[in-house]
Amino acid sequence: MNLINYADSALSLLPPVVAIVLAVFTRKVLLSLGVGIIIGALLLTDFNLANTASFIGDTATGLVWDDGALNAWNLNILGFLVLLGMITALISVSGSSRAFADWAKERIRNKRDAKLMTMVLGCAVFIDDYFNSLVVGSISRPITDRYHISRAKLAYLLDSTAAPVCVISPISSWGAYIIALIGGILTAHGFADTGHLTIFMQMIPMNFYAIFALLLLLCVAMFTLDVGPMRQHEQNAQKGELYDESKGMPPGATADLPEADTGKISGLFVPILVLIAATVFFMISSGADALAADNKPFSVLGAFENTDVAQSLLYGGLVGFVVTFILAFVQKVAFNMIAKGMLMGAKSMLPAIYILLFAWSIAGVIGQLETGKYMASLATGNIPFELLPAVLFLLAGLTAFSTGTSWGTFGIMLPIAADMAMGSDSTMMLPMLSAVLAGAVFGDHCSPISDTTILSSTGASCHHLDHVWTQLPYAVIVALISIAGYIVLGFTSSVLFGLATASVLFVISVLVLKAKSNAQ
Template sequence: MTRTHPPPGDAAAKPVPVVEEAAVGPVEPPAVPAAVAKRLRPSHLLAAVVLLGGLAAGVFVYSQVAPQWREQKTTFNVYQNESGELAYRYSGEELPVGEVVPYDTSPLRAEALADLSGEPPLERQWVVETSVESKAESSGEGDAAGVRYSLLEPGRHYGLWSLLPAAIAVGLCLLTKEPLSALLGSVVVGALMLGRFDITDAVLLPSLASKSAATVLLLYLWLLGGLMGVWSRTGAAQAFAEFMTRRFVRGPRTAKLVAWLLGVLFFQGGTVSVVLVGTIVKPVADRERVSHEELSYIVDSTASPIAAVLAFNAWPVYVQALIFVPGVSFLATEDDRIAFFFKSVPFSFYALLAIAGTFLLSLDYTRFSGRGIRAAMQRARTTGQLDAPGVSPLSSEELAATRVPPGYRPHVLEFFVPFLLLVGVAVGTFVATGSPKVNWAFGAAFLASALTALFKGMSLGALIEGVGDGLKGVVLASVVLMLAVTVGGVSREVGAGVYLVESLGERIPAAALPVALQLITMVIAFSTGTSWGTFAVAFPLAMPLAWQVAGAGDVTNPELFMSICFATVLNGSVFGDQCSPISDTTILSAMTTGCDLMDHVKTQLVPASLAAAIAAALWTATVVLFA
């Protein structure tokens, strides 16, 4: 029999007949799967070799390679609060300093760590130094004599071996296209490097018991999965898709434009934007035959890049605490550093190019999108296949179909009311407290959806079945997310970021420093799967280095030079996080849009790399011409 797809509207394509096989009995399997299987055997064999080599290397590093300990110093503006105690502000919250010792007596200072054998005696320590700067040159918030308060933490690395866990994770992901085993293999390799041979009790359980893992479990498994399950059972998502199709969407282009516009509107960035946009737009995009590779790229590239540009969110408050440089007047106070963040936004060339690139893709202009996305677009438009053959999307069948109970009538308000409640709580709590309460937002939306379904007559049993389907639909992605958190923690412990910054950061002339910082942060974020974690590693090292290079080099406009270096760290971290297969936003983009994780990574990497290369040229030209 023959069926035709509905016309794609503004895609300007005619209905394409799709011939289905007649059910006339057993059919011999075609030769293609056998060929595919033969091609897969070498990659799986190579993956096994890579894993065994990584395990052996991990044991070698533990037994033969001594860690190199490095001082990690972060200088804060410390003040006396109303109680007369020393305090500092971090991420908008006032925190006590505690006991302070002179810097010269600390066992965590660089000189003491250089002579250290074994583990450092402390994990962190507050120290005080008296500088020779005058009051006018000091930060204005410390003592008039130039007293500086810093938090010292020991950082270690194993040289080039520090990149091993991240390399194993990425390599196995590319070879097997199966992120779960790849991440688990990376965790085991990192644990062996650290000498933690009891993998479950010494590595997995502490990581899974952390706040980050608990947040993944609560938000992305229970609340998000429950909400998506309720929407699937009530038909709310399908009702929204039909409403958007009738009123706004006229084909693939307008469906993608809706996704792009929602990504811009949800400028909170990160996982919040990814989850909201992906969940909302997927039913509409699926109906209009938008490939999952296209949609996941749009969702991912209008998350963190938007947050870096429309920074009316938690980013400036978090970042400002990491960029204080003693003696730099325009970074003196918290307000100065937040203002510096916004002044540097015009130099966020990568973020601006990523946003522009997804807008062009939404208009079906694919010259800069790469061959992978063009092939995916062609496949979806001509065959209706939203995924490539033989892939394993992170979303499951439980969320792909609508299972509305007999007699229940879906209404589009069952989608809009919880959605508006979700956005309202997230934005409202950000305005009120300076940090969006995402768990509250999703909890309120889930509760509103469930109560509405019960009020309209759905049985409790049917509702619970829907919640169960939702949990099953996201359980794999949630496990992958929790393992990604563990891999990121292991990579930081073995010193991937510290090694990269130390190896490359201090050997660069002024004209090349911005691109060097971009490359360093791209690799760190790609290796650890986190932009905010990269900020914490790179900014305290990069900003003083940029100021030192500006003073020693032929830089006529130091503030402009610092803004450019700041933007390269910010944007390089966003790029690495966005493209990393172990990043939460990458995984969630694939999960909420129904895309295979590695297909999303491979197709996104091409346009993102092009944008990063153009941004690098723009940063270099700006330094040469104007700084």
């Protein structure tokens, strides 16, 4: 069927806007995403109902079968989710989660330590944002629960150490992808003298959002800066209500599971360490195979650049599951308990899988509408050169918010930022590219249709929209600080002045938040 082109039309924004607004008012994620999908399909098919139904059917089918073959990426991610659910449940059933909580009680003595532990783990597990959110959530949840830290706060801790760490880490799936993109862009514009990895490292201090999102998270963990809806969730957690029970069980929750009395902390650490090691191995291995197929020399960075992330997660999950299963037998856990744990663990991931499938569907619709291209076209107007870094930050944020994807935003906005820099002042190339990276992470943090945000909710076992609304004020605070930094950078052409301005505003913001927190 012939689809209508909306690349130059503001109507391309309608499906994501409707979905997001509906989510705000109804608090029903699947309903909101479903309406957005239908509206997008109607627009694309010029309101032909038969073609609309056919398009939606093709979109749904494409989630599992695409271009005459299985959609390996989607199926591998879903398989990893199910495996991780079973691993988490088996660790709980074996009593290892409780043993770890008891062990940590002697070493992690208060809420602050529990939050700092989660943040440190989040920064340490930097190979991939999906992996970060889900695995660190599984490790940290028994401890944060013990110290009455709300699941919304845990989700914020996970989400704000996932993308912000990955986007400035060269040895990660994000870093490799960004280096490949930027390398191609700079080579096309004649910047081939400096190594691509060196350029990426030079851009890290210019990624204001990632830097100050991590610093704000540290201050929140240290000083209990509960802003907006987060305050209510933390107050409820003090009363024993870790999540909003009126909304039912959140994704990833495994309630009412029996626990063996023979649990050991090795039953938690060994499976998680094996899971991490196996996933890293398969990421490097699949990347090495891709390099060999293209007759390219092996390098770790090259392997990460060419790795199959979804497949590596699935294979790593399988290895981790086998080890967890064996350890449960070694710890003499009854088979009926193991079977119940596996079943409940798999079922616990179903809410996240449903949301993810709908999010992927609306992302496909938005891609057909070319919403990202319309957002990018807004940057080509008569904008003063000095404001371009700040404007690119905002447009990248809006694009990621509307489309739910940082990586898609990188692919759309980075070439445009490079062209704009070459057309005005090539010395601002790296700051403008950095502003796009920062804005995309900001938009991803705010978007309820972002898969990273969805999986952070799952890792924390938090209701998805509760995570979105509680994280939003923190993201906006950091975004405003970043915009100010990019404005100063644009007018002074000095990264140091931009960073200094943002740092001063950051300190002021933290002092104000701390004063309000103390007053309350």
